[in-house]
Amino acid sequence: MSRAAIRYLEPIEAPSRGVAVLDALAEMIERAGLQVGDRLPPEVSIAAALGVGRSTIREALNRWEGLGIIRRRRGDGTYLTAKVQTSQGPLPTMIQLEGEAILRLLDMRRVIESGTVRRAAQNATLAQRQQISRLCDALLQIVDTGQPYRAADMAFHSAICDATGNPMFGQVLAKMDDALERSAESPFSVPGFGLASFPPHRDLANAIVAGDPDAAEAAINTILDSVESEIRQIIAPAQTR
């Protein structure tokens, strides 16, 4: 029964209830041991337990729904669709949740990027392969000299997307890039972010030029592995365990 979970809620008094509500909810979910698929207490109960209006609860839950953390079904209830890890520390739970959303986005990106490089390795024209190799050289040189690499990186990956023959890959990856950059704790704002991921770029370019889809997929996975580990370090610095 989801009813039992509401006893883990205490009235809140902090200013800016919006974020406070999310913190209280995250704590409740953890302490009540709610799992993915479980139903949350109804909005009216949550509102009553926290001593706030239902509108406030709904506004908070809307944000979570946008992030894919919960799913609501009219006439039924609200269900948990993703794991909520508060990490039990002094870290603001809200930040933590956004971090999990970033990791999910990156996982999504890994899938699309795998398909992209495979198709690029198979479908690229000779001119496109030369262009990719050239842009990779330019990118690595810029990184070596310590200059801002963002533009060159995007040009490199953009060329790969063009080589797939399906412009949708480029559009979708650009959207996901935007979403990452605009995130609350954008990894791109961290100085030196992503440097470890550049050496494998040479492997990726070589694999595409050689027309080897498996090697290209392996290379992009290596790149994304290092990016993911860097992001994990950013969003979970207190996980000393």
Add this chain to the structure above:
Amino acid sequence: MSRAAIRYLEPIEAPSRGVAVLDALAEMIERAGLQVGDRLPPEVSIAAALGVGRSTIREALNRWEGLGIIRRRRGDGTYLTAKVQTSQGPLPTMIQLEGEAILRLLDMRRVIESGTVRRAAQNATLAQRQQISRLCDALLQIVDTGQPYRAADMAFHSAICDATGNPMFGQVLAKMDDALERSAESPFSVPGFGLASFPPHRDLANAIVAGDPDAAEAAINTILDSVESEIRQIIAPAQTR
């Protein structure tokens, strides 16, 4: 003046106002030419122009705020902090698809679906595997008896998405489904569409239950192959190239 922008809003009547409001807002922002940093019209004006309550507007804006698209300042207004990607997901709303665009979307879908079933085969819990197997049985029986299979098919794939542990896969695939259905030449409006793709569904369910990612990917590719060939037959006559 942000006031001028509200004339691009027209009353909406679709069911489920929440998403309709976001679409209307995105269209307004585009048509009014609002840039990053510009102020949106006040909530009351938007609500009045759309003919909905302010609560509905606020719920929609809250999702955007959670995604970092807008920033709100109490007593001041709401400002655009990022280029609007219509609707909330990482995928753009591909409003009108026709001809080759459908095939490109299907190729995109093949990539995402491959990643989805692989993750489902690896991460699904025992209960989720049983649920998937059960839903597959129900789906095949419905198809055999000639009943409308759309709902059962969506339930089956939805269960697979849930099993990935990453709700974004479900969101993205649902959005692609919507795009296909809304398409000018929607394959779903063709009677008997997709029937050939159902026998391999059993293989897909078995592979996920057995936890075999490679077999699951092979099965989903077989399914999508038959769907693609059917779509080609539908759209090919119109393109007597």
Add this chain to the structure above:
DNA sequence: CTTCAGAATTTGTCAGACATTTGAAAATGA
């Protein structure tokens, strides 16, 4: 021209009400 008080505007929150949908218990029928 500068400064400051107050009005106007805008978002944040609350309360109550009704609509719509869902799920399950209860009633009905064979």
Add this chain to the structure above:
DNA sequence: TCATTTTCAAATGTCTGACAAATTCTGAAG
């Protein structure tokens, strides 16, 4: 007894109205 239909309680979706709080604009006083 079992299957089907009806009814009803519960939950989310939406609207209205109101007030609080913060910001910006306005205008008068110095």
